[in-house]
Amino acid sequence: MTIEEKIPVAQVTPLKSISVIWLIPITAVLIGIWMIYFHLSSLGPLVVINFKTAEGIEAGKTKVKIRNVEVGLVESVELNNSLEGVAVTARIHKHDQYLLKKDTQFWVVRPRIGKGGISGLGTLFSGAYIELSPGISVEEHYEFIGLASEPVTPAGTPGLHITLESSGEQALQIGDPILFHGIDVGRIEHVHFNTEERKVYYNAFIQSPYDGLITTNTKFWQVSGIEIDTSADGIRFQSGTLETMISGGVTFDVPKDFPRGELVTGREFFIIYPNKSAINESRYKYALQYILLFKDSIRGLKPGAPVEYRGIKIGAVIRTDVKYSEITNVLDQNTLIPVMITVEPARMGFEDNEDILPEVEQKIAALLKKGLRGGLVTGNLLTGSKYIELQYGEDIMHSLDSFSGYPVIPTLESQFEQIISKMSTLMDTLNKLPLTSVVHSADSALQQVTTTLTEFQNTTAQLEILLKQSTEQNLVASIQSALENFKQLTADFSEGSLTHAELQNSLRFMKNALAELEPLLFQLNQKPNSLIFSNQKNNDIEPKGAE
Amino acid sequence: MKIIKGLLYVLIVLLLFACASSNKQVKYYSLTLNNEYPSLATIHQANTANTKQPRVVVGPIHLARFLRQDGLVIQIGEHEIVTANYHRWAEPLEEAIAKLLVQELNSKSDYYQFARMAGQWDQNATLHLRLEFDKFHATDNAKIVASGRYWLHEQNKALRMGQTFNVSNHLTRDGYLHAVEKLEQAIGKLSDQIIASLNHVEKH
Numbered sequence: 001m002t003i004e005e006k007i008p009v010a011q012v013t014p015l016k017s018i019s020v021i022w023l024i025p026i027t028a029v030l031i032g033i034w035m036i037y038f039h040l041s042s043l044g045p046l047v048v049i050n051f052k053t054a055e056g057i058e059a060g061k062t063k064v065k066i067r068n069v070e071v072g073l074v075e076s077v078e079l080n081n082s083l084e085g086v087a088v089t090a091r092i093h094k095h096d097q098y099l100l101k102k103d104t105q106f107w108v109v110r111p112r113i114g115k116g117g118i119s120g121l122g123t124l125f126s127g128a129y130i131e132l133s134p135g136i137s138v139e140e141h142y143e144f145i146g147l148a149s150e151p152v153t154p155a156g157t158p159g160l161h162i163t164l165e166s167s168g169e170q171a172l173q174i175g176d177p178i179l180f181h182g183i184d185v186g187r188i189e190h191v192h193f194n195t196e197e198r199k200v201y202y203n204a205f206i207q208s209p210y211d212g213l214i215t216t217n218t219k220f221w222q223v224s225g226i227e228i229d230t231s232a233d234g235i236r237f238q239s240g241t242l243e244t245m246i247s248g249g250v251t252f253d254v255p256k257d258f259p260r261g262e263l264v265t266g267r268e269f270f271i272i273y274p275n276k277s278a279i280n281e282s283r284y285k286y287a288l289q290y291i292l293l294f295k296d297s298i299r300g301l302k303p304g305a306p307v308e309y310r311g312i313k314i315g316a317v318i319r320t321d322v323k324y325s326e327i328t329n330v331l332d333q334n335t336l337i338p339v340m341i342t343v344e345p346a347r348m349g350f351e352d353n354e355d356i357l358p359e360v361e362q363k364i365a366a367l368l369k370k371g372l373r374g375g376l377v378t379g380n381l382l383t384g385s386k387y388i389e390l391q392y393g394e395d396i397m398h399s400l401d402s403f404s405g406y407p408v409i410p411t412l413e414s415q416f417e418q419i420i421s422k423m424s425t426l427m428d429t430l431n432k433l434p435l436t437s438v439v440h441s442a443d444s445a446l447q448q449v450t451t452t453l454t455e456f457q458n459t460t461a462q463l464e465i466l467l468k469q470s471t472e473q474n475l476v477a478s479i480q481s482a483l484e485n486f487k488q489l490t491a492d493f494s495e496g497s498l499t500h501a502e503l504q505n506s507l508r509f510m511k512n513a514l515a516e517l518e519p520l521l522f523q524l525n526q527k528p529n530s531l532i533f534s535n536q537k538n539n540d541i542e543p544k545g546a547e
Numbered sequence: 548m549k550i551i552k553g554l555l556y557v558l559i560v561l562l563l564f565a566c567a568s569s570n571k572q573v574k575y576y577s578l579t580l581n582n583e584y585p586s587l588a589t590i591h592q593a594n595t596a597n598t599k600q601p602r603v604v605v606g607p608i609h610l611a612r613f614l615r616q617d618g619l620v621i622q623i624g625e626h627e628i629v630t631a632n633y634h635r636w637a638e639p640l641e642e643a644i645a646k647l648l649v650q651e652l653n654s655k656s657d658y659y660q661f662a663r664m665a666g667q668w669d670q671n672a673t674l675h676l677r678l679e680f681d682k683f684h685a686t687d688n689a690k691i692v693a694s695g696r697y698w699l700h701e702q703n704k705a706l707r708m709g710q711t712f713n714v715s716n717h718l719t720r721d722g723y724l725h726a727v728e729k730l731e732q733a734i735g736k737l738s739d740q741i742i743a744s745l746n747h748v749e750k751h
Contacts, residue, residue, distance in 0.1 A: 543691075544718070
C-alpha cells in the first residue's frame with residue numbers, strides 16, 4: 001500500500017445558500033439609505049438672494065431670521081456673473097417654506113444710525129443676519145433681490161399707496177414722514193426723479209386707518225424745518241415737528257372752503273405744494289393777464305404779491321422783469337417798468353371757467369374808462385414789501401392800451417410821490433403867506449407884552465412889601481399881647497401872689513395830711529384789724545440813755 | 548325774757564369796751580427851735596458892714612435814702628434800721644440841717660458870710676459847701692451818730708477840698724427828744740470842723 005492510497009480524499013460540495021452574516025451589512029446599507037432619504041426629505045428649499053454687497057454675511061454662520069426666530073442659514077456667498085452684486089444662497093427650514101412668496105422681502109440687519117434713530121445694535125455681538133419679511137402673494141418664489149435696508153412699509157401692511165409729484169427745490173428722502181395735523185400717518189417709500197419732466201415723484205404709503213383721510217380734494221404741502229415768509233401780508237413764521245425740522249416732510253389736509261371730495265381707494269397722483277398758502281394761490285385755473293407800467297421804483301414788489309381791490313385779493317403779480325420787446329433801454333429815464341399781473345375772475349365772484357373770461361375782460365375795460373387805476377402800496381413797513389392796489393383815481397400816468405400784447409391798466413403815482421406832491425403844495429401855500437408882516441406884528445406885540453409884564457412885576461413887588469410890613473406889624477402886636485397875657489398869668493402864680501400863697505397852703509395842708517396818715521397807713525399795713533382791736537404793743541422803739 | 552335782754556345789753560357794752568383803744572399821740576421834733584434868728588436890722592447892718600465878706604453858700608445837702616422821710620430813725624445792731632411811726636420830724640430833715648448849720652456857721656465865723664442855697668448854683672458865691680449825710684440818727688447802744696462828707700467848691704464848681712466827718716454823742720436819757728438834742732449838738736460840732744476847713748482853705 002502506497003502513501004497515496006492511505007490519504008483520504010476530501011469531497012468538495014458547493015454551498016447552495018447565502019450566509020446569514022450578510023444580513024448585517026445589508027441592514028446597515030438600508031439604514032444608511034433611509035437616513036439619507038430622511039435627511040434629504042427634511043431639508044428645506046434653497047433660496048438665492050441677490051445683494052449689492054455681502055458685508056457681514058458669512059457662509060455657514062449668517063442666519064435667516066423672522067422676528068428674531070431662525071428660519072434658515074446661509075450656505076454659500078458668491079459673486080454673480082456680472083460682478084455687480086453677490087448671490088447669497090440660503091437654506092430655509094422645511095417647515096418655514098410657506099414664507100417664500102413672490103413679494104417676500106430680505107434685507108441684512110446691521111448696526112445702523114439714521115434719521116429714524118439707531119437700530120441693529122444687537123448685531124454688534126451676534127453678527128449680521130438676514131431678516132425675512134413674508135409676502136402675501138400666493139405664488140412661491142426662490143430667487144429674490146435683497147433690499148439695501150429695512151423696508152419702510154412691511155409687505156401686507158394695510159393702507160393706501162399714493163404717488164406725490166413735486167417740482168419744488170427741496171427734495172424728500174425715503175422714510176420721510178407724512179403728517180396729518182402733526183401726526184405721523186405715513187412714509188415716503190420710493191423716490192424717482194423724472195429727468196425729462198424735471199420733477200420728482202414719490203411713492204408714499206398712508207397707513208390704515210389714516211388712508212380714509214385721503215380724498216380727491218386732499219392737498220399736500222411740504223413742511224420743512226422753520227419757514228419764515230416776509231410777504232406784503234407781514235412776517236409769517238411756521239415750523240414742523242422736530243423730525244421734519246431736521247429732514248423735512250409732507251403734510252396734507254382738505255382746504256377749509258373745499259368740499260371733502262371722494263375717498264381715494266387706489267393709487268392716485270397728488271401735487272406737493274411748497275407751502276400751505278401756495279394751495280390758495282393756485283387754486284383757480286383761469287385768469288386774465290394785464291400789464292401795469294410804473295414810473296417809480298418797484299422795489300419790494302415780488303412775483304406772487306397780491307393784487308387787491310378794497311382789500312380783497314383778486315389776483316397776483318406774476319412778472320416783474322423787463323424782458324419785453326418794447327423795452328430797449330431800461331436806464332432811459334422815460335422807460336416805464338412793466339409789472340404783469342393776473343386777475344382771477346373766480347376771486348371776483350365769477351365762475352372759474354374759460355367762457356367767462358371775455359365777459360370779465362370787457363367789464364374791466366369799462367371800469368378802466370371810469371378811472372380804475374393800479375397803484376403800488378407798501379404792505380409791510382418792516383420788510384418794505386409792496387402789492388398792487390386797484391383803486392379809482394384821476395392822475396393818469398400814460399395812455400397806452402396794450403403792452404407786449406397784454407392790456408394795460410393805467411397806474412397812479414406812488415404813495416411817496418403823492419406825499420412829495422402834497423408837501424410841495426403845502427410849501428407853496430406857506431410861501432404865499434405874509435410871514436414877514438406877521439412876524440413884525442408879533443414882535444411888536446411881544447414887546448408890548450414884555451413892558452406890561454415888567455410893570456406888573458414891579459407892582460407885585462411893591463404889593464408884596466406892603467403885605468409884609470402889614471403882616472410884621474400885626475405879628476409883633478400879637479406877640480406883645482400874648483406876652484402881656486403870659487406875664488399877667490405868671491404874675492398871678494408868682495411868689496407872693498394870692499394864688500401862689502393859696503397853692504402853697506393847699507400843698508402844705510396836703511403834705512401834713514399825708515404825714516398824719518402815714519403812721520395810720522403803716523399801722524394798717526402791719527395789722528389791718530388794728531382799727532378795731534388796739535395793740536398796745538405796737539410802739540416805736542425809742543433810744544435808750546446810758547446808765 | 549327780761550333776763551336774756553339784760554344779758555344782751557351787757558354783752559354789747561362789753562364788746563364796745565373791747566373795741567375801745569387808747570389814742571397814740573404823734574410827736575414832732577425840730578432841730579431849730581432853740582436857735583434864735585438875728586433881727587432884720589442886725590442882718591442889714593451886718594450886710595452893709597461886711598459887703599466884702601467871702602460868701603459861702605451851704606447846699607445842696609444830700610441825705611442817705613433812709614433819712615429822707617419824716618420818721619426819726621434808730622439803728623438796731625449793725626445793719627438794722629427802724630423808723631419811728633409816732634416820732635417824726637416837723638420839717639424836711641435836709642432843710643432843718645441846712646438852717647441849723649447856717650446858723651451855727653454864721654454864729655461862729657465873722658469872716659465868712661453863710662447862706663442857704665436858693666434853688667440853683669449861686670454864681671455870686673465865693674465858695675459852695677456841699678454836704679452828704681450817711682448817718683444822722685440814734686443807735687440802740689445809747690449814742691447818736693452824724694457822719695458823711697462835705698466838699699468846698701469854688702465859684703466855677705472847681706473842687707477846693709473834700710472832708711469826711713463822723714460825730715457821735717452819748718445819750719444820757721431815754722427817748723427821742725434827748726436824741727434830737729444830741730443831734731443838734733452834733734451839727735454844732737460839724738460846723739466847727741467846717742470852719743476849720745474853711746480857714747485851712749483860706750490859708751492856702
